[in-house]
Amino acid sequence: MAEMNILEAIRSAMDEEMERDDRVMVLGEDVGKKGGVFGATDGLFAKYGEKRVLDTPLTEGMIAGAAAGAAIYGLRPIAEMQFADFVYPAFNQIVSEISRMRYRSNGTFGLPMVIRMPYGGGVHGALYHSQSNEAYFTSTVGLKVVAPGTPADAKGLLKASVRDPDPVMFFEHKKTYRLFKADVPDGDHLVPIGSAEVARPGKDLSIFCYGYMRTCALEAAETLAREDGVEAEVVDLRTLRPLDRATVLGSVERTGKALVVHEANRFGGFGAEVAATIAQDGFEHLDGPVTRLAGPEVPGVPYHHDLEEWFMIGPAKIVDAARALAAY
């Protein structure tokens, strides 16, 4: 076991996959000599050279579209969007092309490719360096969407994503990059796409979360146990699409109460899908309203520290929401 943070885990996943398979390449803005603005690709350029770690022009549509072409050609590109907030110029390629290439070609063209994107707030990034825009992609059929919350999951899921025959949107919460270190299994560590994890067992209510919210929910669960005697089960979804329905519904069956937490705004957010799944298919186990805790309905995370604090979901807000739900 090696201790590493999420950033190191991501880097080592790419390194191992590039070493294993010479069809794997990395492309994006500043991913070469600089090693990425967050350092995720640090060292890869020196090791694999400029043709496998490609500094692209400042053109997100090109990054996604050329990655698609390379995947058609038989490579396994890992494309980096510098920030999830800047993916929109590539939206056409992702939604019109990448997500539906397999279907529209009747299964004759698949696109094994990964688009990595740092997302999320809490780093003073304001409206355009903080977005949690996963719902655009979770609602797009043909994409897989992954959002790990631990170093081991970041590494294992990224390696699985690179090997996946379909396009994977890989969301990395930038606040978690260096937040903590944890053990990552040695060897060829893979975490299957589509499996959630019960991060903390509990009997009183279930908290469904992903990415940075896992850390917040676990902290909230400790507070609830200590101060309220409420045992919250924390379920880290890890993959948003395909959703691990069995683990979600199994947890609700045990606890009877569901709190869905994400940083993105509530209206039409990914939590709505989780909540609807529970409401429809876990109805007989419920003994409280399926509850969502989500970012406020404003167009982005505002900059000033107090404003950002107001926006962000953290352990305290989760504790409050869980208390209200536990009271049923």
Add this chain to the structure above:
Amino acid sequence: MAETQAQPRHAELGLTDQDVLDMYRAMLLARAVDERMWLMQRAGKIAFIISGQGHEGAQVATTWPLRRNHDWLAPYYRSIASAITFGMTAEDIITAHLAKGDDVSSGGRQMPGHYGGAPYNIVSLSSPVGTQVLHAVGIAMGAWARGEDVVALTSYGEGTANQGEVHEAMNFAGVHRLPVIFVCENNGYAISVPLEKQVGGLSVAARAQGYGFPGVTVDGDDPLACYAAAKEAHERGRRGDGPTLIEARVVRLTSHSSDDDQRRYRDPAEVEALKQQDPLVGFGRQLRELGVLTDELDQQLRAEAKAEINEASRRAEARPEPDVSAAERHVYADGEA
């Protein structure tokens, strides 16, 4: 030194008599397929058709230098003749337009005009214009990254040339000198909007200079000129000297599509005059002048194209309809053999 006899134009380009006749044959076949699909559309067998009539010379000639099943093509919705030149059969194309279940492009999932086929190295095409240009560049990037001798060709219209993704594609191809050929088939209209309202400076080819690679304008009604440009572009790509932009000035002989009526925005005299610019007629005349084609041979080739299209249509129509129970397949690779 003996004075060398001036060679016929096609021979100077390294084309044999048979080559140019084969090019002509491909144009005739593409036209025959196109005309047949209009008939099928009027008969209610096809919901919609978008025609390549007038573009055939440029399409056959620019695709001609490509190596089948080796190079790659990312075409657009008018690319009947390019697709035929690159290996698709008349039957494939009619099958796709009839949306039959075993259509090689999409199994009946895509509407007419969405050429593609994995067995032919033709990228599956979508409807938002210009997206395919980046796919060709990505393929060229893959070949470049791996040091493989592969060239990608992509085609699109002059209206599409203004899309941001086309700019992104050309700039990137220019930066890394990727082996890609951009063929802009400029027919003067994007549906109803004429060139003057579409392209600042009126030249698409001139833009190449800004990306650091050659841009040439060719007469799309002169297939030999188109071939010469494409051959040079193909060699440039293979040498590692980067992309080429070819702007082929062509005519759109039909309305934009079966849903359009060009008399609403095109001068009747202009529409009438188009008939004089049919590349099939022009190339036929050229081949006669070169002494390659005779009236008898022309008639024979036309009869062959007609027979081929009849046979292709008969077989395509007999193919199975898509299986509705399979409509959920191929969303993801999971669970597929």
